Amino acid sequence: MNGADSLCDTLLANDVDVCFANPGTSEMHFVAALDKKPQMRCILGLFEGVVTGAADGYARMADKPAATLLHLGPGLANGLANIHNARRANTPMINIVGDHATHHLQYDAPLTSDIESLARPMSNWVHRIQSSDDVSPSAAAAVEAARSGPGGIATLILPADAAWANAPAAIQRAAVAALAPVDSDALQAAAAALRNGRKTVILLSGKALRGKALETASRIAIKTGARLMAQQSNARVERGAGRVMIDRIPFSVDLALKALEGTEQLILIGAKVPVAFFAYPGKPGVLVPDSCQNIPLTRAGDDLGQALEALADAVGADSTIVPFTSERTATQLPTGALNAAAIIQTIGVLSPENAIICDESVSSGRDSFKSTFGAAPHDFLQITGGAIGIGIPMATGAAVACPDRKVILMQADGSGMYTLQGLWTQAREQLDVITIIFANRSYAILHNELKMVGAGEPGRNARRMLDLDNPTFDWVHMAKAAGVEAARATDATGFADLLRSALARKGPFLIEAVI
């Protein structure tokens, strides 16, 4: 067995059995190793941003890491934007980055670059394998790093000679880190705060936004009068009719300040103190009042569900309290003109039980969260790091993790352009993804931001940088190029008809919704 075989076996022994890949020459021994192991599912992305974004979507739904296979520094660089999103989502991920053979680095061959410097900003853990002896222990350490805390990015650099040289047969298993129990001082502080009568927000993120944990949180809120909110960006929320209703902090600084106005105490459960996504002249960066006391209940790596149970016990929020859940309100299909609201309303009505709704609709879909409270129960996955181009890959990965569930992607056109190669992977793997393009033919968010800068009406240069017109991009042709069936909707009824028929079939479908 060589180092590449050792790596493949170590991943499999540690329950990592999906590899999103875009390999190159320096990874050929690893490709040969993967080829011997049909139990490893290898999925090709035609660009590395697809590879890493799919690994993110996969792990969010599978609750375990996938591996990615990337080709030297430039291959890693191409995948970094979506690794950035994954890091912000606390997604477990193991990036295998091939590099030149160790003895070849001295020559500064054309593809040589400082991979560590590229990897560090977007990784929680970076390690360069020293030799083939080091492969299995390093790979096991990568799995541990990916699984540690709430989940993290482990980047493992694999020199070609470590892959091709003989390796010991011993395969390392990663230690399974138990989630930590809540700190008792933190618990007491939070419980005391919930009893002192001040205006309190309980801010949730991570696995606190899953079914049972959310129900516990809702009971605590009802018992104590605190207000429950989710972070602005979250990896995954279990929600919809019959599930706990929880709003998230608005994206807009002004709306967020308003939503958090007067908050005296903020209890953080898997969440961070909320800050403005961007700075604006004269506006604050922190979204809670200066006088607000921030009370972190949990640390990275704490069991959020257990922490909520303990808090519920401490404040007497017992199981007799009925959580506050959403009702099935989304039943009325819109008619008339097609616009963002009509698209989202239609999705709310038609999305089937247990759908996975992915959201990179950006400005068009700012209200998508609010507007789908009353949809059938679903998982809601969103962009977490602000690096656009996660939508198509994330939906792709989620569909790989959950082949029996419908994935519905709300995709802004400008962001969708970034990683449209992912459609081909959906076609090849015959993934059950419906991609809905919000085709407003502009970077609408930026038009709004330009207004906020006080630049007045955009002139030629600004329009040339913010509009996606002249020519408009034809998503139906694009999807067909990638082997995905597609159609265009221009009014609300037509859109509903298309979505209904897309839901009735299997395999990928794209709807260009012109708004």
Added chain:
Amino acid sequence: MNGADSLCDTLLANDVDVCFANPGTSEMHFVAALDKKPQMRCILGLFEGVVTGAADGYARMADKPAATLLHLGPGLANGLANIHNARRANTPMINIVGDHATHHLQYDAPLTSDIESLARPMSNWVHRIQSSDDVSPSAAAAVEAARSGPGGIATLILPADAAWANAPAAIQRAAVAALAPVDSDALQAAAAALRNGRKTVILLSGKALRGKALETASRIAIKTGARLMAQQSNARVERGAGRVMIDRIPFSVDLALKALEGTEQLILIGAKVPVAFFAYPGKPGVLVPDSCQNIPLTRAGDDLGQALEALADAVGADSTIVPFTSERTATQLPTGALNAAAIIQTIGVLSPENAIICDESVSSGRDSFKSTFGAAPHDFLQITGGAIGIGIPMATGAAVACPDRKVILMQADGSGMYTLQGLWTQAREQLDVITIIFANRSYAILHNELKMVGAGEPGRNARRMLDLDNPTFDWVHMAKAAGVEAARATDATGFADLLRSALARKGPFLIEAVI
């Protein structure tokens, strides 16, 4: 005037008047500043790899830098692969990377990342602007850095508050660095080597591969019996019928070793000691024999043309010597089946005088250099850093720099998938680019590399990672999606007909050549 205005004015004052851009919120003040200056040509790329690759192609042909505008760490990351290629091409480039306002960084907002760590591996110079007072001096320093030596990558980080705050009206001009004359010791050493009767190769790159410099080099070779060669990868070569004939070092290690076998002396002019692109078990990394004496005539920043003149003087290679030039041999169109050789042969026959031929045909086009010696005189631009996805952007940028010349791009399908968004920019700017897709529907280079690994016949996992089939990607649909007219060729005569008609019209056209 604010910092953003100061930046825009400083770029314009220093003859940087093209900005390839994909801006975001943190760059809105700069967008507003650009909007006031119609003399700055702003060109939108729908993905940052298009932006940076176009800036590379532009600078190779314009011999001056363009600016790029990128959005924080992830936007830079998306552009890094082509910045890597540009760095390997010694391309002058000024990357403006927007960042959060300085006071906002402390909050670790979702889009925050360590931009310097990302930038350094692919930049010759990195600087973070400290305040709006610092904008113009920093921008002038960036221009100087981009122009220094043979050309380099300057990455300038622009915090949003430095852009929006008031700035001094004074606009800095970059010092114009004169190219250095050749070092006299190096000159004597090279001249002595050329007289000692040993088997000598003169290896050229950079501006030594332009018209007059090449002619001087050819005279030196004829006079001294030395052999002239170009590096494997070069930013730009002026060649074709009537111009100096110079071959390049082969990509394949075995062929390169054979080509350089017995070389006793290597004189380096703008070039590096040739090394294997990748390491292979049991094969050497350096491509000249161990005993070969390497004699660098020039240093970074030397005037290569002047160095060649001085060397010619030193060895008595005067202007009476007629350089060895290519003849117009490409006149016979192929017929029958379409394959890579037939495509290249057809391009050789039909490409018009003064065309810009861009090459990212990878394995299909390994012989494209050899096969176009006898084409009409042209510039030949190629991938320089091995980071695939440069072809479409590079052709786009070259066409912006040279609106009166035909650009012909030889594009492998696998590599073309990386930055296909560039087709839209060609359509919007109505650039005169003919993109020829070598549609072999596989990463053919990797099939070959897998064979070299000795992995035997590829199984399911390997095939799923190396083949681009099931479904095949439809480039004609893709081009039409982006607003570029396109057609498919399946035999040699059909291909020639399409190329001829594409050459007869203006504006972008794509030919999917199925091979």
